[in-house]
Amino acid sequence: MTRALPWIGLAALAVAPLIGIGNYPLHMLIQVLLWGFVYTGWSIMGRLGMVSFGHGAFLGIGAYVVVMGWNQFGLTPWIGLPIALALTAVIAFLIGYPCFRFKIVGHYFALVTLALSEVTRLLIVALRDQTGGSLGVTPKTALTESSYSLLALQFSDKLVWFYVVLLVWLAGLWVWNKVDRSMARLALEAISQEEDAAASIGINVTRLKLGVTLISALMTCVGGALYAQYQAYVNPDTVSGIGISLQMVFGVIAGGMYVRLGPTVGAAFTLLLAEGLRLMFGNSLHALDSTIYGLMLVLFIIYMPKGILGGALAAMQRRKPASAGA
């Protein structure tokens, strides 16, 4: 019975919008799945000890290359996205290679990646003639005559977006699974401290790390592109920079970094928290909601370091009697 539970849950999720849950909840659901996908992409790196504070860069590349490609050159996102992916791969390699080859980890790595996301944001702002700078940009609409355009990857019906995002989210989980079961994961976990030992038995650590980084970055890029198309608006602060990068890390940690559904839970948590606070306080005092949000982030890290899902699982483990087996 417990085995079937996830499938039942998935089925319920898939049909929920058809039963009619309302436009606003549907919007929230789409956001949760979309950001869940993005956070899952980050966590593939994070759980193997490569904590990046710069995934905003890849998010921004995905969003802006696709939108600018369409707006400036009439390039369909189906071409724009591969271009964005290629660019993402290059950047991921440029940053990852020196770091992994020379064993830059921990603080250094976090700061280097943080700077990367900020420079991406600065670049987007610097190219203001093309990107609209801090004001942001909207993809030119292709929906004047119909409610959907496959070529432009624009759909006015949220339901369509829901299924697109649901599929992408499931794909993300599948990728997570594959990495989880791969040699890469075993190797990187087992040798997290003993890289020299691993190298001596022929494991090319740098290549493994680069591979994982690439997967993570590419997923994030796809997420950025989808976000831009869904929201039909992007600005540098929502898809690049320290803010969103920190948000990503926090979301994964909040949900639980080592568990498959952890990042999605984290996405749900952070989104619902921010939305709830906005509804409660957003109209009375400007920025009170984000102040409380910031405060809660700090308190959360201090008092719940394992995250929600991680902590819950740990608590369940403790309650099981020892004889119940692993």
Next chain:
Amino acid sequence: MQIFDIFLLESVLNGLLLGGLLALLSLGLNLVFGVIDVIWICYAELIMIGMYAIYYFYVVFGWPLPLAMAAGVLLVAAAGAALHQFVIRPVLAAEPINQLLVTGGVLFFLQAAATLAFGIEFKNIGVTFPPIVIGEISFSMPRLIAFGVALAGMLAMYLFLTRTYLGTAIRAISQDRAIMPLMGVNPDRIFIITSALGGGLAGLASCLLVLQYDIHPAIGLSFGPITFLICVLGGLGNMVGGFIAAFIFAQFISVGGFFLAVEWGYVIAFLFFIAVMFWRPQGIWGSK
């Protein structure tokens, strides 16, 4: 060609002055990291709070500027100590990612709190200085003052760290924390003092920045990341390395901004940074 050279020279010299300011910024960050092994991601936001404080003391309460500035420095120093005591200390034993995240959370919090308290309009303390003109080159007075104060501040810090008992203890604790009690040193107390010092340096930076720039809740983003880069370039925790790296970076920003728009200066500086990372990833003067 003559005029071209003069303006280029001017930007190089202004870059020197900027370098002094950036060196001061990196000093505080390196001090805290070198001693406590924690990076205050929210460091620039502390400076932002200091700037608002000085604004309020000077413009709203009408205090004389020197008093407002002194109060600003003390306020941020206290904020640094409080940051350590209430936010860092609980996670000192946790993994580094938690430490980074918790100061990241403070970054969010301070930006939002500043927006809540002060609004998003740009504020300025309205103190203007005439430019100093030497030949055909003009310097901004606030920049000159900032440079002078930054150098003085760094000299004072150097003397403190090398000549006093407390300063020596601060230098010692990162080398062997466990035996400090044997010499009568309470490590917690050293960390609080170091955090207050780091905050004080940030407060000093506030005083200098408030003379030149408008205040806005998000201005931390203008110099926070660049400070991180400088510290990494110079070797995290290496105060001398950070000092030199600051000047190098400032030149890229200043001269890059001279030839292209201001943001490009930062982009070029970052590209330079990446190039160095390929060559010496622990920072030019970092130790592995």
Next chain:
Amino acid sequence: MSASTTTSGGSAMLRLDGVSAGYAGFQALFNVSLEVRSGESVAVIGPNGAGKTTLLRTISKLIGVTSGDILMEGRSLKDVPAHEVIARGIAQVPEGRRLFARLTVADNLKMGAFLPAARPHHAERLKFVYSLFPRLQERRTQIAGTLSGGEQQMCAIGRALMSGPKLLLLDELSAGLAPVIVQSIFELVKRICSEGYTVLIVEQNIRQVLKVVDRAYLLETGRIKSSGPSAELLASDEIRKAYLGI
């Protein structure tokens, strides 16, 4: 062979009454009682892992006492935090020297004088330390990590002396040093004792240390097995068979 008993008469500077101590989930000392009288030099000897270093760390309050008490000049150290022990007159030269490797010799010695009460006497004590260790004076601006093993040991001892302690705790001074250096270190200890310092020394090199101290305790697996004047212990069968290979 006399068992450990509290002596009558003579002032006990340091006294441990039934001290038990250990690390999280692991007890290392069991009901240890000993005392060191003013002006005495006492050794704690025993095999590897007996708990000798733990004993000194407990006295310095780096490890908590789970039962029993430690008294320094009659005053309990029970509620004294680790960083205040030195103010009570106890200074330790820790195992492995533990110098601040990137500071100079002079700065290491300066750290020894961190105690507020010690600072006014910095200059005169520095002079004394340099007179004991002229080599240190030569190398006072040298980075401590670049000193030889013997010089590092001198620096570590000098650092402890800078606080003007009443009681010196010395932990495994001979560890990792060449025999020739070890010889000179023990001669130094003898000299320090003759200067009037009260010394509690923990040591694996039984033969050497018993030649230098007045009394010794034998610690085995966290318990005091026996004690007595050094000459007596040196002559005892127990010690000779188990530790001196005779």
